[in-house]
Each structure stands twice: as structure tokens, then as C-alpha cells.
Amino acid sequence: MFGEEYDVIVVGGGHAGAEAAAAAANLGSKTLLVTMNLQNIGQMSCNPAMGGIAKGQIIREIDALGGYSGIVSDKSAIQFKMLNKSKGPAMWSPRTQNDRMRFAEEWRLMLEQTPNVDFYQEMVSGLLTDNHKVVGVKTSLGIEIKSKSVVLTNGTFLNGLIHIGEKQFGGGRAGEKAATGITEQLVSIGFESGRMKTGTPPRVDGRSLDYSKMIVQPGDAIPEKFSYSNTKPLSQQRDCYMTHTSSLVHDLLRKGFDRSPMFNGRIKSTGPRYCPSIEDKINRFANKDSHQMFIEPEGWETVEVYVNGFSTSLPEDVQFKALRSVVGFEKVKFFRPGYAIEYDYFPPTQLKHTLETKLVENLYFAGQINGTTGYEEAASQGLMAGINAHLKLKEQEPLILKRDEAYIGVLIDDLITKGTEEPYRMFTSRAEYRTLLRQDNADLRLTPLSYNIGLATDKRMKRMEEKLEKSETLVNFFKETSVLPEDINPIFESIESSLVKQSDKMYKAFSRPNVTMDHMLQLKHVSEFVQENNFDSEILEQAEVQIKYSGYIAKEKVNADKLHRLEAVKIPKNFDYTKLKSLSFEAREKLTKIQPITISQASRISGVTPSDISVLLVFLGR
Numbered sequence: 001m002f003g004e005e006y007d008v009i010v011v012g013g014g015h016a017g018a019e020a021a022a023a024a025a026n027l028g029s030k031t032l033l034v035t036m037n038l039q040n041i042g043q044m045s046c047n048p049a050m051g052g053i054a055k056g057q058i059i060r061e062i063d064a065l066g067g068y069s070g071i072v073s074d075k076s077a078i079q080f081k082m083l084n085k086s087k088g089p090a091m092w093s094p095r096t097q098n099d100r101m102r103f104a105e106e107w108r109l110m111l112e113q114t115p116n117v118d119f120y121q122e123m124v125s126g127l128l129t130d131n132h133k134v135v136g137v138k139t140s141l142g143i144e145i146k147s148k149s150v151v152l153t154n155g156t157f158l159n160g161l162i163h164i165g166e167k168q169f170g171g172g173r174a175g176e177k178a179a180t181g182i183t184e185q186l187v188s189i190g191f192e193s194g195r196m197k198t199g200t201p202p203r204v205d206g207r208s209l210d211y212s213k214m215i216v217q218p219g220d221a222i223p224e225k226f227s228y229s230n231t232k233p234l235s236q237q238r239d240c241y242m243t244h245t246s247s248l249v250h251d252l253l254r255k256g257f258d259r260s261p262m263f264n265g266r267i268k269s270t271g272p273r274y275c276p277s278i279e280d281k282i283n284r285f286a287n288k289d290s291h292q293m294f295i296e297p298e299g300w301e302t303v304e305v306y307v308n309g310f311s312t313s314l315p316e317d318v319q320f321k322a323l324r325s326v327v328g329f330e331k332v333k334f335f336r337p338g339y340a341i342e343y344d345y346f347p348p349t350q351l352k353h354t355l356e357t358k359l360v361e362n363l364y365f366a367g368q369i370n371g372t373t374g375y376e377e378a379a380s381q382g383l384m385a386g387i388n389a390h391l392k393l394k395e396q397e398p399l400i401l402k403r404d405e406a407y408i409g410v411l412i413d414d415l416i417t418k419g420t421e422e423p424y425r426m427f428t429s430r431a432e433y434r435t436l437l438r439q440d441n442a443d444l445r446l447t448p449l450s451y452n453i454g455l456a457t458d459k460r461m462k463r464m465e466e467k468l469e470k471s472e473t474l475v476n477f478f479k480e481t482s483v484l485p486e487d488i489n490p491i492f493e494s495i496e497s498s499l500v501k502q503s504d505k506m507y508k509a510f511s512r513p514n515v516t517m518d519h520m521l522q523l524k525h526v527s528e529f530v531q532e533n534n535f536d537s538e539i540l541e542q543a544e545v546q547i548k549y550s551g552y553i554a555k556e557k558v559n560a561d562k563l564h565r566l567e568a569v570k571i572p573k574n575f576d577y578t579k580l581k582s583l584s585f586e587a588r589e590k591l592t593k594i595q596p597i598t599i600s601q602a603s604r605i606s607g608v609t610p611s612d613i614s615v616l617l618v619f620l621g622r
Contacts (some may be wrong), residue, residue, distance in 0.1 A: 006032045006147040008389045009137055011124045013041040015375045016153035016367030016382030018107050019067050023386030024151075025116035025260075026066065029393065031202050031386075033111065034137065036157070037176060038121045042072065042107025044375065045173045046200050047306050048298050049101040051226065053083060054407060054426040054446035055376035056094035059294070060442035061406050062376075063227045064464075064547045066455035067383045069376070072228035076102040078238040078300055079475050082225035089545045090434045094226055097219070097240060099299035104215075120145075123208055125181035127363065129189070134363040140181075144441065147387040149362040153382055155370050156198065158344035163261040164337055165315025172343075174200075174336060183344045190359055191350060195269035198373055199277050201310040202319055203335040206303040213328040214295060215240035228443045228463065241295040241328070249325045250282050250289070256318030261340060267313070271341050272373045272423040277311045277340070290300055293326065304335055314339030325461075345371045348415035354388035354398045355381060355412065358595070364389055370415055373423035391453065397414050397614055399453055402567065404433040417594060417604045433560055435552045440541055444468055467542065470535060474543040476522075477529055478507040491519045496538050510547050517544040566600035569620060573597075580615055587612040 008024040010017045013035030025031040035041060050073040051059050063070030079097035111117055128136035128144060136146040154401045157172030157179040170178040187193055219237035260279055261267045265584040271277070276284065282292055294308035312319055317335040323329050348370040350358055357363045364385040367378035388398045401409030402453075412432045415424060428434050437445070447464040450456035484504045489499045509521055517540050520526050530540070546553070574595070577588045596602040599620075604612050 004146075005136075005146070006030050006118075007393055008032070008149050008151060008386065009034060009145060009147040010151045010153060010386070011035075011137060012153035012155055012157070012367070013038070014043065014045070014153060014155045014367065014378060015069065015089055016155070016378040016385075017151070018042050018111060019062065019069060019379045020151045020153060020364075020366055020386035020389075021117055022068050022111060022114055023066070023383050023455065024390045025114050025243070027387065027390040027453070029116065029390040030118075031116050032118045032147065034124055034139070035121060035171070036120055036121065036123050036179065038108075040104065040176070041111065041185045042098045043173075044098065044103055046375075047308055048098050048103070048296060049095060050098060050375060051095035052376075053091075053092065053093045054101040054428045054430070056083070056226075057407050057428075057442065058376040058380050058411070058426060059226050060094065060228075060439045061408050061446055062380055062383055063229070064442040064446040064456075065383060065387075065450040066457070066460065067538045068107070069317060069379045070611065072103060072106045072110065072275060073098060074225045074227050074231035074233075075106045075343075077225075077234055078297065079240065080222050080225065081217035082224060087410070088435075089438050089440060089549065091428060092439055093428075094224060094439055096226065097296055097413065099236065099302075099328035100304075101299055101302070123177075123179055126185045126527070127182070127360075129360060131173075132359065135315050147297060148393050149364065151364040151366055151382070151385045151389055152182070152369055152384075153365075153367045153378070154179055154182065155378070156341050156343040156368055158369065161342045163267060163313045163340040163342070165256070165261070165318070166263070166266075167315075168266065173341065174339065178343075181298065182538070186346065191346055191357075193344050193346050194371075194421075195342050196276075196368075196371060197267055197269040197271040197340055197346050198368075198423060199311040199313055199338065199340040201278075201307040201312060201338040203298070203324065204305050204307060204323070204329075205333040205335060206297065206305040208331050209295065209305065210328045210330065211241055211295075214243045216240075217242050217294065228447075229460065238297050238300065240297065243293050243295065243326055243328045244290040245278070245293060245326060247289045249322050252322040252325055253279055253282055253312075253314060253318065256314045259315050259318070261313050267340060267342060270422040271340070272425060274425050274427075275373065277313060277338075278309070279314055280314060295328075299498060305340075310338065312338040314338075319573040330473075343368070345369055347371065348421050349417075351416045353400045353412060353416060353597065353601075354392070355385040355562065356388065356392070361530065362389070362392065368423075371420040371422075371424055372411070372415070373425050377411060377424065380411060384408065384412065387455065399449065401446075401449075402564075403431070404436055404556070404563060405449075406442075407431055407437055407596055410437075413601070413604070414503040417596070417601055418606055433556050435549060435556045435562065438545065440538075440545060443529055467538065470533065470539045470589075471542040471546065473533065474535060474539060475507075475546050477526075478510055478543070478547060479505060481506050481525060481529075482541075483509055483523060483525070487523055491522060492516065494518070507547060511550075512543075517541070553609045563600055566603065567598050569599040569617070570595060571598060571602065571616070580619060582615045583612050584609065
């Protein structure tokens with residue numbers, strides 16, 4: 001191992017590192033995954049769940065591109081829910097509750113079965129560089145391992161500092177030491193670094209809880225799955241539960257605020273706004289008497305339970321006393337207390353769209369090192385970094401996803417164009433083309449792109465093409481087939497919709513509000529056509545979305561086409577913005593720092609105005 005050169009070395013075995021290693025290896029690069037503990041590959045450091053609002057769409061996109069997160073999630077799931085089903089399909093978001101131990105085991109086994117992946121357990125303490133180009137890594141034992149590219153996916157380990165009340169100690173997560181050396185070296189090279197914070201709640205003994213006092217939260221009656229491959233949906237599921245804090249709980253927690261590292265100045269870095277600690281929620285929403293808590297089992301067999309909604313860094317005695325005042329937690333026993341962790345990150349404006357750094361060639365950053373939070377955000381960056389590291393070595397065009405092609409494209413574009421000063425989490429509201437970026441069509445959007453670079457398999461591509469063909473066949477059937485008033489009126493009457501006096505195309509009837517595929521299947525012609533063609537629920541859903549939301553989809557495609565026109569206007573590499581005196585001072589400063597590659601990207605930079613874009617367009621002869 002030590003005498004050979006790798007194509008790609010991935011540092012870190014979390015969600016980003018695992019996807020990066022899998023992608024690079026599956027594309028044919030000789031890959032080494034170096035991590036501090038091989039037992040913790042794919043570890044769910046926080047809650048035992050994948051997906052959720054916007055995050056579920058990202059997992060579907062990773063799967064469509066040939067990544068492993070969707071498959072691993074399906075194989076280790078203990079519950080499945082499709083969130084936001086009462087809203088439009090752009091908001092539908094799949095989520096699994098997972099068996100934490102099986103999740104990590106599945107990741108480890110899948111990587112071990114992936115050709116071209118080698119493993120090594122040790123801390124990487126520095127990079128080997130030559131003339132602003134990375135050429136390998138150096139370990140804490142002083143071993144030098146050569147490679148043509150390096151992907152850093154260090155998570156919360158870079159100079160990690162754990163806080164529990166007045167106590168603080170170095171660590172990358174509970175029970176594991178921090179990583180040192182890399183930040184200091186990168187800063188000496190010229191990188192800008194910062195500090196961020198995240199936190200996690202206590203883990204408790206499920207045998208000590210009284211679930212009869214809580215509200216049961218079952219999975220979907222007919223569970224779906226993440227992966228477009230042949231993974232199996234769940235045949236049985238584990239329930240989650242919900243309870244609430246109270247004014248008494250809040251009062252007990254407030255008594256510890258003077259010992260809280262959040263409020264006494266010990267923690268100076270920024271935490272995730274949309275996943276605040278319980279003390280932060282009490283402080284910010286002082287008028288609320290209670291907050292929801294979701295009680296999530298950690299697996300099929302284990303009694304360990306994750307207390308979602310009670311993230312905290314308060315002293316352990318305060319945590320314990322307050323939790324014992326929560327309904328159902330009167331006799332709770334701790335497995336471990338909650339804690340906060342501070343860690344180093346590097347503002348992502350220092351990256352290209354490929355996630356390669358601007359300062360050091362062939363060095364890529366992915367995951368929390370870029371200021372993001374969440375397994376899904378990390379995994380998607382790891383996938384793209386692994387893909388692009390391989391493509392660059394093969395002197396092929398990079399894979400850069402546009403904002404209308406994927407949530408992953410929105411995520412990366414936001415990071416490198418706008419940067420982030422707080423842990424970045426994906427939401428559907430961040431995507432201006434979310435009607436196009438649905439969870440049901442990620443394979444239609446992305447599998448062809450992945451297939452073209454050699455990552456998605458022939459089997460995946462064929463399955464996608466069959467889905468597209470069958471969906472179009474069903475949509476065309478509705479467009480071309482008429483329905484008589486006496487057949488459709490009973491359906492309209494049942495939903496209190498106006499009746500018709502003459503026959504019309506089924507497509508028009510289906511387009512009415514409140515008319516669903518279930519209604520249309522009551523028509524004999526439709527049910528017979530579906531049965532004859534053996535259309536499954538996935539095809540029915542795809543056709544329904546295409547018909548019901550055709551107007552919205554068409555409108556967003558028009559807007560996306562306008563974006564593409566600006567994407568086509570390239571800005572020369574290392575363009576000197578100082579010579580354009582008509583640009584505002586702020587625009588010159590921001591454009592020089594970020595170095596956008598297109599006019600479209602330049603227009604999304606904070607501080608760059610429409611008049612600045614006009615100046616650029618005039619100069620570029622447009």
C-alpha cells in the first residue's frame with residue numbers, strides 16, 4: 001500500500017467520504033479510504049434517519065446518479081414515511097427511520113464489495129503538495145501515501161471540541177478523538193477557515209420510557225423506498241412516538257443557563273438555525289410553553305432511543321432532571337448525555353463548482369468541511385467530489401449539475417456562489433425550480449447524465465427508459481381517449497365538481513382539482529388499460545403528476561431556459577474585474593474573490609446588481 005500511488009485518496013469515512021470513495025472507485029479510479037476508525041464507516045453521528053423535506057429528494061438524486069445512500073437506507077430502514085403528502089408533489093419528501101448499526105454495517109460491506117477501494121485506519125495529519133498541487137497525504141505515524149488527487153471529508157473532526165455544561169474536551173464526536181494538523185497546514189497555504197457548531201440530544205434507555213403516555217407515530221400504511229433499484233420496501237415497521245416539553249421542563253432548563261456554554265460565551269461559533277438546541281428554542285421562543293419531541297428507536301433490536309427535539313449542551317445533571325419532567329420520561333435512564341461540538345470549516349467560496357479548491361489543484365472538499373449540516377447534504381457533495389476527481393484525472397469534462405437539474409446543483413451553487421456563515425441545510429424553498437426537482441423524477445433527470453460518464457449501469461439506464469416510456473404511454477392514453485358523461489359524472493358528483501353534458505378527453509377530466517388517479521381507475525377503460533400494460537404504482541404516480549401539474553412544469557421549464565441562456569455566456573478564466581470601472585466596488589470585490597464561470601453564476605452573487613451584470617454583458621459583447 002505505502003509504496004504505490006493512488007488515483008484518489010478520500011480522507012474520512014462518514015457519509016461524504018463513503019460516497020466519494022464509492023463513486024471514484026466505480027468509475028475506475030484506484031481509491032484509498034483513510035479514516036480514523038474503520039468500525040465507524042457510515043456512522044449516523046446524530047439522528048438515526050435519512051431523508052426528510054428536501055433531504056429525501058437529495059437521497060433520490062444520489063441514487064439516480066449511482067450512489068449508495070439510497071440502497072443503504074432501504075436495506076437498514078425500520079420505518080418509511082412520505083412527508084407532505086397533503087401538499088403538491090414538489091413538496092413530497094421520503095424519509096426513513098434506520099437501524100443505526102445495520103446502516104453502518106451495510107455501508108462497510110458495500111464498500112468492501114466495491115472493486116478498486118482500499119482501506120487504511122489512521123489519522124491524516126497533513127497533505128503532500130508540490131507547486132500548489134496535491135500529491136498525497138501524510139499520516140500521524142509519519143507515513144506518506146502518494147495520490148493524484150485528495151478528497152477531504154473531515155466532518156466535525158477538524159480540531160473538534162465537545163461541550164457538556166462547564167466541561168469541554170477535544171473530540172470529533174462522542175468517544176472519538178479530534179483530527180489535528182490539516183487546518184493549520186491549509187491556513188498556512190492561504191485558505192480561510194472558520195468555526196461552526198452543531199449539537200446532539202441525549203440517548204436514553206427505551207425500557208425506562210412509558211410509551212402509553214405518548215402519541216404513536218407509525219410509518220406509512222403502504223411504505224415506499226428510496227432506491228430506484230430492486231431494493232425491497234418494508235413489510236413490517238417500528239413505531240416512533242411524540243411527546244412534548246412543558247413550562248416546568250423549561251423552568252428546569254433555564255436554571256442551568258448560567259452553566260450553558262451557549263450562553264456563558266464558551267461557544268463562540270454559529271450553530272444550525274433550523275435545528276436549534278432546546279435551550280436555544282426556549283430562549284428564542286420564550287412565549288411558547290411546549291415544544292415537540294420525537295422519540296426515535298435506534299434499531300430493530302436495540303433499546304437505545306434518540307430524543308429528537310432535545311439537542312442540548314447543558315450540564316448532564318440539568319439535562320437529566322429536565323427530561324425526567326417530560327411526559328413518559330418520568331423514570332428515564334441515560335445512555336449518554338447530549339453535547340455540542342465546535343469544529344473547523346472552510347468557507348466554500350474557495351471552491352470551484354466541481355468542489356475542487358481554487359488554491360490547490362486536485363484537492364477537493366466535501367461535507368461539513370464546507371459548512372453544511374446533514375447526512376444527505378454531505379453524501380451528495382462526496383458523490384460529486386468523487387466523480388469530478390476521477391473525471392479530471394481522465395481529462396474529461398466535469399459533471400456540474402445545474403440549478404434546474406438537481407437539488408444537489410442548488411446546494412453546490414449556493415455554497416460556492418454565496419458561501420455560508422452558519423451550517424447550511426437544504427430546504428425546498430432554496431430551489432427556484434422545485435416543481436421540476438421532484439423526488440419521483442430524480443432518475444429521469446439524472447440517470448442519463450450518470451450513464452454518460454460511466455457510473456450508472458446499463459441496468460439502471462434501461463429501467464429508467466422503461467419508466468419514461470410507460471409514463472408517456474399512459475399520459476398519451478388519457479390525451480387520446482374520450483370519456484362519456486354517464487361514466488365520468490358519478491366521479492364528479494362524488495367530489496362535488498360540476499357535471500358535463502357531452503363526452504370529452506380523459507386528460508381534461510383528470511386535470512380537474514380533486515380528481516385523482518384512484519378516481520380515474522374507477523373507469524373501466526382506464527383500469528383495463530393499466531392492467532393490460534402492467535403499470536405499477538410508480539408509473540401511475542408519474543403520469544398523474546405530469547397531467548395534474550403540466551402547466552406549472554411547463555412554466556418552470558420556460559424560466560429554466562432563460563437561466564440557461566445566461567449560463568451559456570462564459571466569463572474568461574482569471575478575468576480582471578478591476579479594469580471595469582463601471583462596476584460597483586462591491587461587485588468588483590466579490591467577483592474577483594469568487595471568480596464565477598458564467599454570467600448566470602455572477603448574477604447570483606450577493607452584492608452583484610443587475611446593472612453590474614449589464615456592464616459585464618456589454619464588455620463581453622452580448
